[in-house]
Amino acid sequence: MIQSLLIANRGEIACRIIRTARALGIRTVAVYSDADADALHVRMADEAVHIGPSPARESYLVGDRIIDAAHESGAEAIHPGYGFLSENADFAQSVLDAGLVWVGPNPHSIRAMGLKDAAKERMIAAGVPVTPGYLGADQSPERLRAEADAIGYPVLIKAVAGGGGKGMRQVDDAAAFADALQSCQREAASSFGDVRVLIEKYIQSPRHIEVQVFGDRHGQVVHLFERDCSLQRRHQKVIEEAPAPGMDDATRAAVCAAAVKAAQAVDYVGAGTIEFIADASEGLRADRIWFMEMNTRLQVEHPVTEAITGQDLVEWQLRVASGEPLPCTQADLTITGHAIEARLYAEDPAKGFLPSIGTLEAFDLGEDVRVDTGVEQGSVISPFYDPMIAKLIAHGETREDAREQLADALDEAVVWPVRSNAGFLVEALDHPDFAAGRVDTGLIAREGAGLMPPAYPSEEALTAAAAELAGPAPLAGFRLNAAPRRAARFLLDGQAIDIDFTDAEDAEEAVTTSVLISEGGQTWALAPFRASGAAAGGAGDGAILSPMPGRVIAVEVDAGASVTKGQKLLTLEAMKMEHSLVAPFDGIVAELNAEAGGQVTEGALLARIEAAD
Structure with missing residues (x-):
């Protein structure tokens, strides 16, 4: 068994890994940026190493510095968690070349599944059903537009190197294609350094079904059943559950067998997830479920699988990385009960889900459900990282038991003064369609304001x-x-x-x-x-204020230019998300105080629009 482990991550997943490592008697080493000097994962670990400034690109994404930290601390192995460098094949290879143990799949497996176009071609060859689409090398806007027209709208534009909802745009008609392509390519370049995209048919009644797979270095691959991650907002998962509602035994057997076949096709070792898209217009059927992509890492939603199987997937990762065989055979794995997980984000639903930052002066999520978090009362939510602050996981004998437990726990959540989406999650869990298991990826978008929590207390x-x-x-x-x-x-x-x-x-x-x-x-x-x-008054009509601290990534207008209502003026990036600011009415750009690449503070006057005479 590995004796010492460096966790190349932060927040709740770093804390989660530390808990299991500690239970196994493994010494843990945390890494941290300037912003995380007092973070919970730093205080939980046996040792901590500073790796750079607050921005992730100068700290958590600097592979050489992380490897140096492992050597400095005497760590034997590196666990990447998820996000950051977890699916970076070059980093994985560098870890191995440095004589360290990589707690993850082989670099060649990461490469095989890291590019969506190549992964789909490999799956087709392996006999795994895939979604209709265009995977070609010709990336000209004209060819991509023609392929989208041929597939038929709506379509999805997806970054070849994307993941986690990043680098993805839904396009409902031909007129919107060019702008969506540019936006997708810009985000892909910023997040992944690769502007290539693929075009995929958008499924009209989609369910997001994924299967947890695990392989060891002895040739064994098993699945740990499926999860349903259909409740999404802007392609980001919000609530996940296991098993999938409405999944019969025959369909489960077919989908899980396809997932194992996909993992075997790339000689997979460690924890991975095969993601499928299902056309659920007539319920879940094996002939209407297609491979989308593989995530070659542990997933955020892995706790629901742990809950229904009774297994610790981080322990599995550490044992497999140590050369041990899988702890269970396929025949040993069974489903017990139902589990649902909700992602608690530092964001304000009343303001379009804009990220919220600050000190958690009050923070209490109770003790009635499992809580995975990397913060506590007094922690600071910074603008530098993903806004997820906790995951709440309920497990019950039935789906309704789990749903009620989770809704009750969220109902009593205390998060202050940082805003959270807890009220939104309560509304989603209590929605009649979700309560009945009638879920699809468009539910939140369809319901809109109907899922917004009350503006005032009772x-x-x-x-x-x-x-x-x-x-x-x-x-x-x-x-x-x-x-x-x-x-x-x-x-x-x-x-x-x-x-x-x-x-x-x-x-x-x-x-x-x-x-x-x-x-x-x-x-x-x-x-x-x-x-x-008393609160200060607003800046007045026509004033375009920054809704949050962030970086200006694009300025679409010049001072003195004429603009129309709804026209995009500039785009901000904060907490890994893009936010467009638009003209409130027809007029002239009378003032412009922003430039691409500049950092801005919340409330800063970025532009002022004056009504045309």
Whole structure:
């Protein structure tokens, strides 16, 4: 067994790996950037090595520095987690060349599956069904457009080297193809250094089904059944579960057998996931499920597989990397119960899911479900990395048991003042279609505002919090933005609220502090009203303010240019996501304070549009 392990990652996955390594008696080494100097994974590890500045491209993505850290710390092996360098074949080879153990698949397997076009060609040769599309070498816009026209809209443009929803665009008609292609190629170049794309038929009633596979160095490959990751927002997984709702035994056997065949085709060793797209218009059927891609690493959603099989997949990884055979044969693996996982992100659904940063002054996810996280109360959510702050995993005898457990846990979540999507997750879990197992990748997009959590707490929760602030005086209701009556005035997240008391004068004198209100997965702060505490007004119509700290990656207009309502002005990048800012109305660019490559702070005035005469 490996005796010492460096984890080339951060956050919740680094903490997750450390827990299993510690249980196996393995010494752990963390690496960290400037932003992560006080991070939880750094404090959990037996040793920690600083590897560079906060941006990932200057720290967690610098392979040579990570290998140096392994040598400096005396680590025997490197576990890459997921993301960052986990699917970088050159890095994997460098680790092996440095005389270290690589906890992952062979570099040639990563290369074989790392490029979507080559992977599909290999799968076709192996007899694995694949989605109709264009995988050709001719990458001219004209050829790509012609192929999309021939396939028939809607289509997906996907970066050849992409993954995790990055470098992917849905195109619904020919008129939108050129802009979508440029956006996809720009993101592909930024994220993967490879602008090549493939075109794929977009399935109208799609389910995202994936199979966990595992291979060892003794020629054995097994599957650990399927997961359903269909609940997605903008191609990013939101809620995952195992097993897949509506999956019968015959279809499961066919899909899992295809996944094993795919892994065997590349001599796969370690943990991997074969991803399939299913046309579920007539339910899950083996003849309507096609290979999409393989992720040659551990997946974010691996805990639901662990829950239904009773296996520790990180332990499997470490044992296989140590040269041991797989801990189980296929016949030993069975499904017990149902598990559902929700990804808790630092983002604000009320503001279009923009990332939220800051210090977690209050953070409590309870103890009723499994929580995998890399933060705790007092941790700082920075703008440099993915906004996922935790995963909550519920396991029950039935799907409904797991769903209710998870919804209850999220309902009681406390995250403050950083915004989170917990309330959105509660709404999604409670949606009638999800509750009934009628899921597909378009559910969230279709429901839209219907999945948004309430903007304000209930009257009961608000008045109870006001009572805690104001003392024992009985309450008679509240009004938002109303003229004051005989009431105590409060600020609810910066918005004035009057709450009536039987004895208003006494109540106002009693208001001296603040209290948090947590309900439905959301957290608000109720505080005493003070004139100095009133929120500042907006910058006015036509002012284009940065909604978050980030980097300007594209400026589409010049100062003095005429623009039309909805026209893209510039694009920001923050927390691995692109955000376009558009003109609010027809007018002239009267002021422009942004340039490509520049860093901006939240609230910065980037441009100002004046209405045309």
